[in-house]
Amino acid sequence: MQYRQCFIFYTVAKEKSFTQAATKLFMTQSAISHAMKDLETEAGTALFERLHRKIELTAAGTALLATVTPLVEKFQQVEMQLQNLEQAAPLRLASCITYGEITLPQVLDQFKSQLPHQKIIVQISPAEDCYKKLSAGKVDLAILEGRVPNGNYQQKVIANYPLAFVAAPDLFTTAKLTLTELLSQPLLLRERGSAVRETFEAFLTLKGLRCYPTWESTDSASLIAATKNKMGISLLPRPLVARALAKNELAELVVTQAKLHNQITALRPNRNNPSALEKLWTCL
Numbered sequence: 010m011q012y013r014q015c016f017i018f019y020t021v022a023k024e025k026s027f028t029q030a031a032t033k034l035f036m037t038q039s040a041i042s043h044a045m046k047d048l049e050t051e052a053g054t055a056l057f058e059r060l061h062r063k064i065e066l067t068a069a070g071t072a073l074l075a076t077v078t079p080l081v082e083k084f085q086q087v088e089m090q091l092q093n094l095e096q097a098a099p100l101r102l103a104s105c106i107t108y109g110e111i112t113l114p115q116v117l118d119q120f121k122s123q124l125p126h127q128k129i130i131v132q133i134s135p136a137e138d139c140y141k142k143l144s145a146g147k148v149d150l151a152i153l154e155g156r157v158p159n160g161n162y163q164q165k166v167i168a169n170y171p172l173a174f175v176a177a178p179d180l181f182t183t184a185k186l187t188l189t190e191l192l193s194q195p196l197l198l199r200e201r202g203s204a205v206r207e208t209f210e211a212f213l214t215l216k217g218l219r220c221y222p223t224w225e226s227t228d229s230a231s232l233i234a235a236t237k238n239k240m241g242i243s244l245l246p247r248p249l250v251a252r253a254l255a256k257n258e259l260a261e262l263v264v265t266q267a268k269l270h271n272q273i274t275a276l277r278p279n280r281n282n283p284s285a286l287e288k289l290w291t292c293l
Contacts, residue, residue, distance in 0.1 A: 099128035103139035105154040155204030168273035195241030197224040
């Protein structure tokens with residue numbers, strides 16, 4: 010017995026008519042009749058009593074209907090779930106810390122307004138870790154800050170953040186420093202391997218210089234707190250310190266010939282992607 014025969018039998022039994030079943034299934038009546046005759050031959054017994062204007066199930070037909078009904082209903086349930094299967098599978102997103110703190114919440118709010126039932130799993134971590142997760146197939150999309158490693162991925166630049174040298178407002182009598190003066194001060198920097206640190210060190214390397222920070226942290230918030238408490242000068246994405254600058258809790262320093270910025274780049278596998286991922290890609 011094939012599922013097609015099972016479903017035709019189920020429909021005929023519910024409609025109690027070959028004609029109505031044929032209409033519902035978009036089949037000819039002769040095709041319905043032929044399928045049911047084959048089924049009765051396979052069963053070795055009559056399944057229907059063919060009356061003048063309708064049909065009734067025999068005892069064998071009633072028993073068969075009781076058996077196939079839960080199978081058909083379960084299959085119909087699966088068919089309905091297939092239509093929503095993509096939304097049932099969560100999108101997995103890894104974002105660098107800067108973008109995750111500044112922009113990602115608004116982007117995801119826009120995305121959820123278009124696909125409210127789509128599940129998303131977000132992981133905020135350093136850019137290097139985000140790329141490793143993408144390479145290992147653990148996420149569907151990665152958002153990196155700074156340098157983008159080579160790989161077979163679609164890329165899209167989605168933001169460009171200026172980097173700001175900041176200090177406590179009354180730590181210096183002037184807001185302008187030379188690069189030499191900057192390097193002579195206590196520096197509060199992100200950890201080695203972070204995008205901000207890599208950008209700064211690459212800039213210094215081109216000038217034949219090095220930095221020796223007195224503070225290193227994987228957490229920008231701790232650097233901001235230390236900077237407010239006059240522990241030294243920090244280099245951070247300007248959007249992260251914009252509120253503190255506006256409240257005069259921090260002051261931005263101008264360092265001669267040192268205008269730094271970091272690009273934010275989204276990466277996804279270079280293949281056919283789910284429509285939900287396409288939608289998220291356009292929101293970035």
